[in-house]
Amino acid sequence: MEFTNGHNQSIREFLTCNKQVFEDKLLCEAKNVRGKIEEIQLIGNINLLRNAHKLVLFVVDEKEQEVEEFAEQEGIAWAKYSLTLALKIEWIQAIRRTLWDFLYEHDKINEKINSRDEFYQMENKVNDLIDKFLNGFFISYSSFKDKQLEDQRKLVENLSVPIIPITSMISILPLIGSMDRNRANIIEEKVLLEIGGRRVQTLIMDLSGIADMEMEAIQLFMRLLDGVSMMGCKPVITGLRPEIVQNMVDLDVKFGQNVETKGTLQQALDGYLNAENNKNASAGVLE
Numbered sequence: 001m002e003f004t005n006g007h008n009q010s011i012r013e014f015l016t017c018n019k020q021v022f023e024d025k026l027l028c029e030a031k032n033v034r035g036k037i038e039e040i041q042l043i044g045n046i047n048l049l050r051n052a053h054k055l056v057l058f059v060v061d062e063k064e065q066e067v068e069e070f071a072e073q074e075g076i077a078w079a080k081y082s083l084t085l086a087l088k089i090e091w092i093q094a095i096r097r098t099l100w101d102f103l104y105e106h107d108k109i110n111e112k113i114n115s116r117d118e119f120y121q122m123e124n125k126v127n128d129l130i131d132k133f134l135n136g137f138f139i140s141y142s143s144f145k146d147k148q149l150e151d152q153r154k155l156v157e158n159l160s161v162p163i164i165p166i167t168s169m170i171s172i173l174p175l176i177g178s179m180d181r182n183r184a185n186i187i188e189e190k191v192l193l194e195i196g197g198r199r200v201q202t203l204i205m206d207l208s209g210i211a212d213m214e215m216e217a218i219q220l221f222m223r224l225l226d227g228v229s230m231m232g233c234k235p236v237i238t239g240l241r242p243e244i245v246q247n248m249v250d251l252d253v254k255f256g257q258n259v260e261t262k263g264t265l266q267q268a269l270d271g272y273l274n275a276e277n278n279k280n281a282s283a284g285v286l287e
Helices: 011-017 019-031 037-044 048-060 064-079 085-109 116-159 182-196 215-230 242-250 267-287
Strands: 172-181 200-213 234-238 258-261
Touching: 011 019, 011 048, 011 085, 019 048, 019 085, 037 048, 037 064, 048 064, 048 085, 048 116, 064 085, 085 116, 085 172, 085 258, 172 182, 182 215, 200 215, 200 242, 200 267, 215 234, 215 242, 234 267, 258 267
Parallel strands: 172 200, 200 234, 234 258
Antiparallel strands: none
């Protein structure tokens, strides 16, 4: 490595004056990352070389707070764009090795002979700050990913219980996919809350899109029907598939008197909407 100046310079000045040398050495150290720099810049607008300089200057200036804040920013950026953690680890370790090479060359140029105590004090400061960066990065990365997963889980839960109001008193719950224990529990919780909040008097649950319903889910679904009835809402079931009916027969499951069944969703809608229209028309005549 050929350095520019260095004599009677601080380590910060030495790093700044030899920025290109630092980059060349860093890229040699991080062989796997070297070929990914442009890709990472394109995906996440993250300039690895610029950020490497930023980190080492924070470290040599002993700016602990700035290191921690920078780690948090980096963690969020890498998590947001799902960049590979292995590349980040290799990059930071390459920065560590390159920085130590520069510290050594700086002392050699300035003919500085450190005592053992001075060396260990420097080692403690430098490595501690880089370790703090790594630790803060991983905490920030994990926290962001956890929040993403939680947000996605909530979104899926809400999408899995799409209660659609038809009138002020009638709503539809079209269900599709498979019904397992977990989904049945989610549906029960959401449906009962919606009925209470919207004061739904008739809930039409269309099961024509349910491809499979586990035995335990059937039992939980029957419990939901009881809960709907207890809240003063009439449950109407439409679109029961033959295989689901067969499972119910095998379990000796029977709908209660409060539960109404229709062959299709359209049949149920026609019947209830016509009844409500007639009711409204009658009310208009009486007025």
